Amino acid sequence: MSASTSTIGIVTDSACDLPQAVADELGIEIVPLTIRIGNEEFVDRVDLTPAEFWSRCATAPQLPETAAPSPGQFEEAYRTLAARGASGVVVVSLSGALSATMQSAQLAARSLAAELPVTVVDSRNCTLGLGMIAADCARLARTGASLDDVAARAIDLAARTRVWGALDTLDNLKKGGRIGGARALLASALAIKPIIEVRDGKVEQGGKQRTRSKALAFLVDKLASYGTVSNLAVLHADCSDVDQFIDMLRPHHSGDIVVGDIGPVVGSHAGRGTIGIAFQEG
Numbered sequence: 001m002s003a004s005t006s007t008i009g010i011v012t013d014s015a016c017d018l019p020q021a022v023a024d025e026l027g028i029e030i031v032p033l034t035i036r037i038g039n040e041e042f043v044d045r046v047d048l049t050p051a052e053f054w055s056r057c058a059t060a061p062q063l064p065e066t067a068a069p070s071p072g073q074f075e076e077a078y079r080t081l082a083a084r085g086a087s088g089v090v091v092v093s094l095s096g097a098l099s100a101t102m103q104s105a106q107l108a109a110r111s112l113a114a115e116l117p118v119t120v121v122d123s124r125n126c127t128l129g130l131g132m133i134a135a136d137c138a139r140l141a142r143t144g145a146s147l148d149d150v151a152a153r154a155i156d157l158a159a160r161t162r163v164w165g166a167l168d169t170l171d172n173l174k175k176g177g178r179i180g181g182a183r184a185l186l187a188s189a190l191a192i193k194p195i196i197e198v199r200d201g202k203v204e205q206g207g208k209q210r211t212r213s214k215a216l217a218f219l220v221d222k223l224a225s226y227g228t229v230s231n232l233a234v235l236h237a238d239c240s241d242v243d244q245f246i247d248m249l250r251p252h253h254s255g256d257i258v259v260g261d262i263g264p265v266v267g268s269h270a271g272r273g274t275i276g277i278a279f280q281e282g
Contacts, residue, residue, distance in 0.1 A: 008088050008141040008150050009081030012123075013069060013101050014044040015094040015265040016131035017235055022258065026138035027084075029077040033101065034067040035264040042264075050261040054238045054272050063172060064268045068100040074108035082116050088147035091120040092134040092154050094265075097201035098126060117147055121154040124201035127266045128233035128258065128278040129163035135258075136231055136280075157231075160280045163198040164206060164222050165235070166215035168273025170194065195219075196270070203269070216245050219277055224252045229279040237262040237274040245275055 012018070014032040023030055032044040037056050042048040044066075048056075057064065078089050091109070093102040102122055109118035123130045137154050145153075193215040197206035209215040223229065232253050236242045238261075246257060262274055 007086050008090060008145065008147050009078075009084070009086035010134055010138040010141060010150075011074065011077045011081070011089055011091045011105070012130060012134040013094050013105075014263060015099070015101070015126050016092075016134055017127045017260045017263050017266065018131035018135060019258065019260050020045070022131075022135060026135055026142075028134055028138050029080055031069045031073050031077050031101075031105075033069055033099075033265050035268070036065045036067065038062070044264055048264060050238065050263050050267070053264045053267060057267075057272065064264060066099075066265050066268055069104050071104045071107035071111065074105045075112060078108060078112055078116055078118055086116070088117040089119070090137055090141070090147065090150045090154060091118060092123050092130065092137060093120055094126055094130055095124050095198070095201035096122045097124070098203070119147060119151040121151055121158065122201065123154070123161070124158045125161050125163060125198055125278075126203075127163060127262055127276070128235045128260050129161045129198055131260060132231040132233050132258065132278055132280070133157045133161060157280055160282050161198075161278065162226070162281055163235075163276060163278045164219055165196045165270065165274055165276030166209070166212075166219055167194045167196060167270055168212065168237075168239075168275075169271045172269055172271035196276075212241075216241070216248060216275070219245075219275075220248045220252065223249060223277055223279065226279070226281045229253065229281055230255070231258075232256075232277065232279045233258040233260060235260050235262050235266075235274075235276045235278060237267050237270060237272050239273060239275045242275065249277070 195206040
């Protein structure tokens with residue numbers, strides 16, 4: 001890192017679902033959550049790729065469980081960035097309403113307060129909603145922006161980030177106890193595809209469609225309804241129709257589209273076949 005470039009480092013967690021190549025290019029440190037499948041524990045993105053996760057899920061009777069990183073893991077990430085020359089760190093965290101991950105980041109920030117200024121921002125998001133905020137902040141940091149400026153950008157983007165997804169199955173929600181068993185059976189009998197939205201940091205019902213093709217068309221219409229958007233990303237859980245979906249989105253967005261795999265943290269709840277969009281409005 002040359003003296004003329006920014007010295008603000010960016011940290012996020014593995015719920016961001018950012019492609020590793022993007023994280024590496026922007027110098028983003030990703031702190032992993034832990035995934036428990038049966039009696040085995042895996043470090044997300046280290047011990048388990050999304051493909052391996054889905055193949056294990058297919059045979060597991062119970063839903064995988066996720067655990068937040070320890071404060072020590074965040075402290076290690078902060079020290080790594082400091083060793084690279086960072087004079088401050090902005091953490092863009094998985095929604096505080098969904099996980100204790102942010103609390104670990106804050107505890108670690110307090111323990112290093114005398115050595116390194118660290119600001120933790122609640123993304124109020126997950127998957128690539130979170131990831132695209134972190135990527136945008138990393139690009140801003142590269143221009144020489146201050147810690148306060150980068151943190152302010154994260155807070156601004158958090159308020160404008162939208163994530164919409166179409167689930168392919170209700171099995172995971174049913175297994176996880178997030179929906180009444182009878183309702184899940186009824187919905188799958190009717191082949192309903194639930195639409196979910198991340199709203200105020202929580203995952204909420206966003207509607208329902210009768211078929212997969214109608215669910216994809218709904219997501220395209222939803223994107224179009226926001227007008228001009230920035231930082232568009234497509235997130236998917238092992239979907240064979242992702243290229244077709246991207247082609248459907250292209251007429252509504254002239255910029256790049258980042259494509260990322262939904263990892264175990266979000267995938268545990270959403271299930272295989274989930275496909276969605278993340279972007280910033282305004």
